[in-house]
Amino acid sequence: MDFKDAYKWVNLEFILEGFLVTLEVAAAAIALSFLIGCIAGTVRYMKIPVLSQLAAFLVELVRNLPLLLIIFFTMFALPEVGIKFGIVQSAIIALTVFEAAMISEIVRSGLNSIPKGQVEASRSSGLTSFQTLWHIVLPQGLRRMVPPLVSQFISLLKDTSLAVIIALPELMHNANIVIAHNFQTAVPILMFAAFLYFVVNYALSLASRRLENRMA
Template identity: 60%
Template sequence: MDFIGAYSSANISFLLSGFWMTLKVAGIAIVLSFTLGTLIAIIRYAKVPILSQFLAFAVNIIRNLPLLLIIFFMRFALPEVGIKMDTFTAAIAGLTIFEAALISELIRSGLNSIDKGQIEAARSSGLNYIQTLRYITLPQAIQRMVPPTVSQFIALLKDTSLAVVIALPELMHHARIINGGGNQDQVIPILILVALMYFTVNYLLSLSARRFEAKHL
C-alpha cells in the first residue's frame, strides 16, 4: 500500500475540498430539515384540520422511499416539469425532505411524551395554546429528543455520500476520482483517510449529544 503517494499534498487538498462540500451540504440540510421537521411535528401535534392529515400521508410516503430515489427525483425528474436544480441544490433538497420527515416523527414523539398535567397546569395559569406549546411543551420535547435527533444528523452527514450519483463534488466523489487514477496501491489508504474524516465529525456530534444529555438529566 502506497501511503506516501496517497497522502500527497495534492490528494489531501482535493479530499479536503470534497469534505468541505460534504460539511456544507450536511450543515444546510440539518438546519432546514430540523426547521421543517419541527414545523411538521407541531402541525400534526396540534391536529390542524386537513393539513395535519395531508402531512401525515406525505411523511409516511417519504419515510418509506429510498433517499437515493428522492435525490434522483430532485435532480432528474423535476427538470422535466420545469423545476431545474443544480447538483448542490438537488442534494440539499433531497436530504432536507427525507430527513425532515424522519425528524418530524422524533419531535412529534417528544411532544406526545410530555405529561398532560403540565399542559393543563400551564393553561390554568393563563397561558394560551401557543404560549403553552412555545414555553412548556416544545422546549421539553426537543430536549428529550436530542440524542435520537443527533443520531439522525449523523446519518444525514453519512448520507451525503449518496449524492455522488448526481456528481456532487463531495468527499466520496473526490475519493473515487483519486482511486480511479489507476494506482491500486492508494485505494486502501485513501479510504482509510475518508473514514477518519467521517468518523471525526460524527464522533464529535455524538459526544456533544452525550454531554448535553448528561447536563440536562
C-alpha cells in the same frame, strides 16, 4: 497498498475539498430539515385541522421512499417539468426533504412524550394551547429529542455520500477519483475518508452529550 502515493498533498487536498463540500451540504440540509421538521412535527402534535392530515400524509410518503430515489427525482425528474437545480442544490433539497420527514417524527414523538396531565394542568390554569406548548411541552420535549436528533444529523452527514450518484463533488466522489488513478491507494484513501467522517460524527456525539448534561 501504496500509502506514499495515496497521501501526497495533492491527493489529500483534493479529498479535503470534497469533504468541505460534504460539510457544506450537510450543514445546509441540517438547518433546513430541522426547521421544516420542527414545523411539521408541531403541526401534527397540535392536530391542526387539514394541515395535520396533510403533514402526516407527506411525512409518511417521504419516509417510505429510499433517499436515493428522492435524489434521482430531484436531479432528473424535476427538470422534466421545468424545475431545474444544480448538483449541489439538488443534493441539499433531496436530503432536506428526506431528513425533514424523519425529524418531524422525532419532534412529534418528543412532544407526545410529555405527560398529558401537565398539559391539562397548564390549560386549566389559563394558558392557551400555544403558551402551553412554548412554556411547558417544548422545553421538556427538547431534552428528550436531543439524542435522536443528533443521531439523525449524523446519518444525514453520512447520507451525503449517496449524492455521488449525481456526481456531487463530495468526499467519496473525490476519494473514488483518486483511487481510480491508482488502485493501490484504495485502502489508505478509504482509511483517510473514514477518519474524516469519524472525527466530525464523534464531535457531534460529544456535543450532544454535553448539551444533554446542561439541559438535565
